Amino acid sequence: MLAAVSGTFGLIAGLRRPLEQDRVRERAKGVEMSDTADQQDRFIVVGVDGSQPSIDALKWAAHQALLTGATLRAVTAWEISTGVGWAPAFPNDYDPEAASKQILNEAILDALGPSPEVPVERFVKEGHAGPALLAVSKGADLLVVGGSGHGAIAGILIGSVSEHCVRHATCPVVVIHGEKSE
DSSP: OEEEETTEEEEEEOOOSOOHHHHHHHHHTTOOOOHHHHHHTOEEEEEOOSSHHHHHHHHHHHHHHHHHTOEEEEEEEEOOOOBTTBOOOOOTTOOHHHHHHHHHHHHHHHHHOSSOSSOEEEEEEESOHHHHHHHHTTTOSEEEEEOOOOSSSTTTSOOHHHHHHHHHOSSOEEEEEEEOOO
16 A cells, blocks of 8 residues: 655554554443553654655654654664675775664664654664664654665656565555655
């Protein structure tokens, strides 16, 4: 299903948490669903790589976390890609984890300001972004990623990380494509 949210286009897959009508049905059966317990384990995961689509995804995810009372888990992943028979040359003091932390912190500051309205947990993972996001999103209410859409028809296709998440996540996934340009 394609959804438009404040000019931002997203692909939404699946549903996980009970909706209010489910709460009403459960109460009618005599089963109480605790709002407090739900609030304690509610979290939304968002993939951040510093790109504009990931900044848009971070803003969208933060707004959704604010609406639902969830904690926001911002995730960035890094890996040193090597081709067959060669490895890129880096300075001896290069620290990819520190560089990734800086990218994540700058993206959060850019998207949410110095005092975000929602609790934000930061995760920096070594490895490919898709599996890293899936690992952190286990038990999540939602996984939000930016879609690069570098396909033959610009804006229609989603990126490889987005596609990986949509295909393999155990929670609903929203792919944010950013503002539509005319």
